[in-house]
Amino acid sequence: METRRRILEIARELFAAQGYAGTSIAHIAGRLGTTKAALYYHFDSKAEILSALVEEPLAAFAKLAESKAAPEELLAAVIDTTGTYLNTAEALGSDPSVRLVLKERAQELGADEINAAIVATLAGPRPSVKRRVRAHAAYAVAKHSTLALGEVGPRERAEILAAALRALDES
Amino acid sequence: METRRRILEIARELFAAQGYAGTSIAHIAGRLGTTKAALYYHFDSKAEILSALVEEPLAAFAKLAESKAAPEELLAAVIDTTGTYLNTAEALGSDPSVRLVLKERAQELGADEINAAIVATLAGPRPSVKRRVRAHAAYAVAKHSTLALGEVGPRERAEILAAALRALDES
DNA sequence: GTCTATAAGACGATAGAC
């Protein structure tokens, strides 16, 4: 069970650096210090490595998507969840080959649907153009400035949340 | 010269859907209705297709990175440039295999450096934590809500810019 | 749980005919 964790850690790094499609099983095995065959003892396929890798963060974001919390709590949760899964969150929403594999597996709620659901909650029912754009803006701040900053301490967290709320401008 | 344009158009679609590493020359040739060999008459390698594809948008963003315009003009330019190259802009900053190939070629300023330069201009000299976070927030609004909205008309453009300026909050 | 060996095919790229 320890080797399994090491495989996931190595895969996470390589997927982030080269993409899922651009990373081979042989490359992962090389870093692991074993052979490809040893890897297939722990995982049935390359796609299953990816699934195991994104399972937890995807579930966390899916939970957010179903949340009907008020904007301030929802945006704070987006910041915190993005910060918690900082390493995997990049590959999640970016690498097209990752999206493709997860879509084929129909594993759960896709990343696109999750984003859309959170933005819809922020925008409220039957939103005007203004409300819709502002919801997108607030979400962009919460998600992407957390990603860009890398590490988010309490000072950064408070500033990101405040900026997101200004972008939303509910007053 | 017409075939070359069609190849780039097809490659753009496939790279966006499956990623650069996840798209084969055979797949592009199949969509084109010809063979792989025909493709190699127009481009010397797969990487060269990618280079040709991102040349113009990358130059446009690099020009922004060197601009020392005031925040409002700079953010407006980010919105407009992102909107102009909406189709290619996604693959640019997202697909890890794209980043890798462009980095190997050392083609020009990388996407990361461009983003960092624009944020640095927004943050101003020797920025505090607050200024730095707000610069990231404003840039996130300009870039990612434009991407998320897909098409940006004059109404959306004005709302995005206003939201980005509120996030920056220079007052 | 890891190994060697190998299957079976996809990949990028090229040669040479037309």
Added chain:
DNA sequence: GTCTATCGTCTTATAGAC
């Protein structure tokens, strides 16, 4: 400018010994 045919390599994945 496009074709057929092919080279050499890399790919995912499996079989079977240890």
